Every structure is written in C-alpha cells, then in structure tokens.
Amino acid sequence: MKAAVYRSGSTLTVEEVAIPEIADDEILVKVAACGVCHTDLHYLDHGVPTFKKPPLTLGHEASGIIARAGRGVNSVREGDRVLLPAVVTCGHCVMCREGRENICMNMKMFGNHIDGAFAEYVKAPAKDAIPLPLDLPLEESCIIADALSTPFHAVRNRARVLPGDTVAVFGCGGVGINVVQIAVACGAKVLAVDVSPEKLELAVAFGASEVVLPKEGENVAKTIRGKTDGGVDVAIEAIGNPITLGQAFDSVKRGGRLCIVGYSDKPFTIAAAKVMFHEIEIVGSLGCRPVDYPRIIEMIRAGRVQLRPLVTGRFPLSEVNAAIDTLRSGKGLRNIVVP
Numbered sequence: 001m002k003a004a005v006y007r008s009g010s011t012l013t014v015e016e017v018a019i020p021e022i023a024d025d026e027i028l029v030k031v032a033a034c035g036v037c038h039t040d041l042h043y044l045d046h047g048v049p050t051f052k053k054p055p056l057t058l059g060h061e062a063s064g065i066i067a068r069a070g071r072g073v074n075s076v077r078e079g080d081r082v083l084l085p086a087v088v089t090c091g092h093c094v095m096c097r098e099g100r101e102n103i104c105m106n107m108k109m110f111g112n113h114i115d116g117a118f119a120e121y122v123k124a125p126a127k128d129a130i131p132l133p134l135d136l137p138l139e140e141s142c143i144i145a146d147a148l149s150t151p152f153h154a155v156r157n158r159a160r161v162l163p164g165d166t167v168a169v170f171g172c173g174g175v176g177i178n179v180v181q182i183a184v185a186c187g188a189k190v191l192a193v194d195v196s197p198e199k200l201e202l203a204v205a206f207g208a209s210e211v212v213l214p215k216e217g218e219n220v221a222k223t224i225r226g227k228t229d230g231g232v233d234v235a236i237e238a239i240g241n242p243i244t245l246g247q248a249f250d251s252v253k254r255g256g257r258l259c260i261v262g263y264s265d266k267p268f269t270i271a272a273a274k275v276m277f278h279e280i281e282i283v284g285s286l287g288c289r290p291v292d293y294p295r296i297i298e299m300i301r302a303g304r305v306q307l308r309p310l311v312t313g314r315f316p317l318s319e320v321n322a323a324i325d326t327l328r329s330g331k332g333l334r335n336i337v338v339p
Contacts (some may be wrong), residue, residue, distance in 0.1 A: 002339070003057045003119035004320040009333065010044045011321050012058065020115070020123035020142070024072035027126045029082060033139035033314075034117040035061030036323045036335040037146055040175065042263070043112075044324065050117040051113040055068065057339065060086040060110040062117030063132060063142035073126040081132040083297075086110060086146045087287050088128045102153060102287040103113040117142075118320055120339045130293045136300060140311045143334050144296055147310065149288035151178035152260065152296050154236060155186060157283040159259035163187025165233040168224050169208070170248045174334045175261060176238035178310070183236070185304045191224060191232065193244075206306065222252030230254060240264035251284070257281040310334050 001019050005011040022028050040047035040058050050056055062084040069078055076082065082192060089096055089100050090106035110116035110124075119270055155161045165188045169179045172194040183190050184207030192203035193212045200211040210227060214220045225231045232254030237245050240262030249258050258280065288296075299305040312332030315323040316339070323335040 001120040002317055003115075004059070004317060004337070006043060006054045006058050007083050009196060012044075012324070014320065017057070017119070019121050022068060022070050022123050024070040025126055026070045026123050027066050027073060027076060027082075027129055028068040028121055028123050029062065029064040029084065029129075030067040031117045031122055031339050032060055032064040033062070033142040033336045033338045034059040034325050035063060035143040035145065035147060036337060038327065039146075039263075040111070040324065041327065045328070047107075050111075051109075056111070056289050057115040057117075057119050058111040059116035059118035060112065061145040061147065061172045062110065062122055063138055063145070064117075064122075065138075066129070067121065069126065075126055076131070080129075081134070081138055082129040083132050083141055083144055083293065084110065084122070084124050085128055085149070085288070085290060087129065088125050089290065091127070099189055099289065099291070118317065118337055120317070128290070130290075130297075133297065135302065136297065137308065139314075139336060139338060142336055143310060144293070144300075144307070146155070146287075146303050147174050147334050148178050148296055148305065148307070149293060150184075150285070151175055151182050152263045152292055153288040154259055154285035155179060155182045157289070157292070158283045159234045159236055159257060161186045161188050161234055165189070166191065166228050166236045168193060168232040168248065168251050169203070170235065170237045170244045171262060172196070172203045172240035173238070173330075174310075177202055177206055177235050177333055178305075179238050179261065180208050181305055184208070185299060188234075191227065191246075192221065193224070196330070197212065205309075220247045224251040225253075229253070233257070234259065236261060238262050242266050242268035246270070247281070252280055252321045254278040255280070257283065259283050259285055261285050283306070311336055313339055
C-alpha cells in the first residue's frame with residue numbers, strides 16, 4: 001500500500017509499505033479520508049519529537065471502512081463505516097477507570113505513538129472504532145476525530161459552558177472555529193477573537209455574536225471587558241500563544257474560567273492574587289472521551305453542528321505535502337487527504 005511517511009525535515013514521502021498485520025482484537029480500516037492538523041506541523045516544523053522514532057506514518061483524523069476484522073472481534077464487522085479517534089486508550093489505568101480516557105496514562109496517538117492514517121490502510125483496536133451512521137458523509141466525518149471532538153470536550157466538559165454564558169474564543173482556526181459553533185450550540189453568546197478578518201467572518205457564519213479584530217497596541221482584554229460588562233464567564237484559548245493566553249486570562253470576569261486548548265511549550269504569566277481574590281479557574285483540555293463521540297455525531301445529525309463547511313480542501317495522498325503547505329499558509333479551515 002501507499003503511505004505518507006515522516007523520516008525527517010518538513011516534508012513527507014509517499015512510499016510503498018506493507019499493509020499492517022492485525023491481531024485478534026484489531027481491525028484493518030481502508031482509509032476514506034484523514035484530516036490534516038496543526039499537530040502534524042509540530043513534528044514537521046517545530047521540532048516536537050514523535051513518541052515513535054521515524055520512519056512513521058502521520059495522520060490522526062481518520063474515517064473509513066473495515067476491510068478485515070481479527071478473529072476475536074464481534075463488536076464491528078467487515079464493511080462497517082467507522083470513525084477512529086485520534087487517541088486509543090488502554091481502558092484499565094486509573095484515568096480510564098475514572099472515565100477520563102482522554103488523559104489515559106498509556107494512550108497511543110495515531111501518527112505519533114503508532115502509524116497513522118495518511119495511508120491506504122490503518123490498523124486499530126476494534127474496541128476504539130466508532131460506528132458512523134449512513135447519513136453522515138464518510139470522508140468529511142474524518143475530522144470529527146479531532147477538529148470537532150477536541151472542542152466538544154473543551155466546551156462541554158472542561159469549560160462547562162452553560163446556556164446564557166458569555167464566551168470569548170481566542171483563535172478561530174480549525175479547532176477554534178469549532179469551539180465557536182459548539183459553544184453557540186450550548187446556548188452561549190460568543191465573542192470571537194482573531195487577527196484574520198476572514199476567520200472572523202467565518203466565526204460569524206458559525207454563530208459568533210461579536211468579533212474582536214485587535215489593533216496594534218490595543219488592550220484586547222479591556223476591549224472584551226467593555227463589551228461584556230466586566231468580563232466573560234469563560235475564555236477559551238485555542239492558539240497556544242503566551243500573549244493570547246494572558247489576554248484570555250485578563251478577559252475573564254470574577255468567578256469566571258479560563259480553558260486552555262492550544263498547545264504551547266512556553267510559560268505564561270498570571271497574577272496569582274487575581275486567581276485567588278476573583279476565584280478564577282484555570283483548566284486544561286486535551287482530546288475527547290470516547291463516550292462523547294456518539295453525542296457529537298448526534299449534534300451533527302440534528303443540524304446543531306456543521307460538518308461539511310469545515311472541509312475547505314481535498315488532496316490525494318500523492319499531494320499530502322501540498323495539503324500541509326495549505327495549512328502552513330493559514331488558508332481555509334480543514335484539509336483532508338483522500339487516499
């Protein structure tokens with residue numbers, strides 16, 4: 001089969017590799033599509049090492065059809081349409097037993113710990129396959145695996161957004177735009193913050209009530225506090241930038257909450273006294289629990305969350321590097337690779 005293999009540098013090479021051999025409890029999935037994510041750029045451009053040393057097939061947002069099932073598999077069968085979560089879990093560590101599988105102590109991420117889905121086939125534990133209804137598009141649904149599930153977990157489980165809340169979303173890219181639409185679906189009033197007018201237009205299309213396009217030297221947090229009578233109930237940072245993390249923290253009202261979704265390896269400074277006196281919560285958010293995937297799927301089926309408009313570019317596997325270049329340029333929302 002063909003696969004896009006990461007060896008070193010900032011590009012992938014499309015190579016002929018062996019079709020994965022599956023164990024009795026695994027499935028082999030013929031990949032319909034795999035989303036291209038900023039996490040891929042961490043490995044290619046930013047020096048973040050993968051857990052499995054290269055060569056490694058990248059890609060962690062996959063949908064497809066089961067081509068083969070192991071002898072011990074009875075939960076799914078050949079021919080089923082499935083979605084694969086970005087991360088597979090062990091099911092028996094302390095975190096998994098507490099229902100927090102998204103921070104499993106033995107987690108394995110496609111395209112990081114194990115070979116991913118920029119390939120014609122990918123193998124996965126059968127227990128982690130999520131059935132995909134016939135009325136959802138097979139290719140576009142691949143991005144549920146991260147671009148939609150990560151914001152869902154952030155908004156619902158970590159930021160705990162409630163109807164009537166005011167929410168500031170910092171960054172309206174592939175993840176942030178879905179933070180916007182899921183917060184709106186939860187009944188919140190959303191203020192979208194981004195330096196791109198085009199992305200702010202998209203944020204409005206996905207339900208944002210107001211937008212903030214920062215001017216040079218502007219105190220963004222002060223602007224948001226002025227628009228919200230003292231600050232927002234929840235600020236969600238989806239960029240991973242120390243500057244915007246500080247702005248997000250400063251935009252939260254007394255008793256409010258900051259939720260950090262964007263990845264950064266750099267520290268940011270907060271005023272500990274403000275955290276204490278104003279009882280501000282700061283929470284992190286990673287991935288999504290398996291139990292939440294059916295809920296996301298039902299929100300899409302009910303029309304409360306948009307899926308098709310999120311996919312703004314399609315590339316064959318042979319053009320995977322063009323898909324990555326499009327992501328680097330900041331164009332569109334989500335590209336998918338269609339083997």
